[in-house]
Amino acid sequence: MRVLTASTALCAVLALLLAGCGGPSDQPDLGLVTGVVSVDGAPVESLLVTFVPDNGRPSSGVTDAQGQYELNYIGDSMGAKVGHHKVQISTLDIGEPNRPKKEMLPSKYNTQTELTADVKAGENKLDFAL
Structure with a gap:
């Protein structure tokens, strides 16, 4: 009878441990976000979108x-x-070491951004024509 009690207790402990592995995440709800950034109507490569x-x-x-x-x-x-x-949309810093980064876009798009967006659950296609 003791063997049955010990194995039952072991199963209960394992079940509790396994249940904890799939517990709630502290990650918020996310929406997938894609889009295109263009400047003066032309797409631009190597811009950091945040x-x-x-x-x-x-x-x-x-x-x-x-x-x-x-x-x-x-x-x-x-x-x-x-x-x-x-x-915030800014020029990606891919310059030479020890040289200051030169921002190619006006500050109204990055450090003093005027751009906003609302992200919804699911897929979001958000284009920015600068």
Whole structure:
């Protein structure tokens, strides 16, 4: 009878441990965000696109040769936190070491951004024509 009680207790402990592995995540709800950034009607490569929520972690992505970007939240988690964001678009610093970065875009698109976006659950296509 003791053997049955010990194995029952062991099963109960294992069940509790396994249940804890799939517990709730502290990651917020995310919406997938893609889009195109163009300047004067032409797509621009190597721009850093950052969505900064009212509170929480920002998401970012880099434009490709077609001006397309996709936001990454953290690690393998793609997207941005659902809700209102300030959007910053700046020249990616790929210059030479020990040389100051020269921002090619006006500050109204980055350090003093006037751009905003609302991210919804699901897929969001948000283009920016600068």
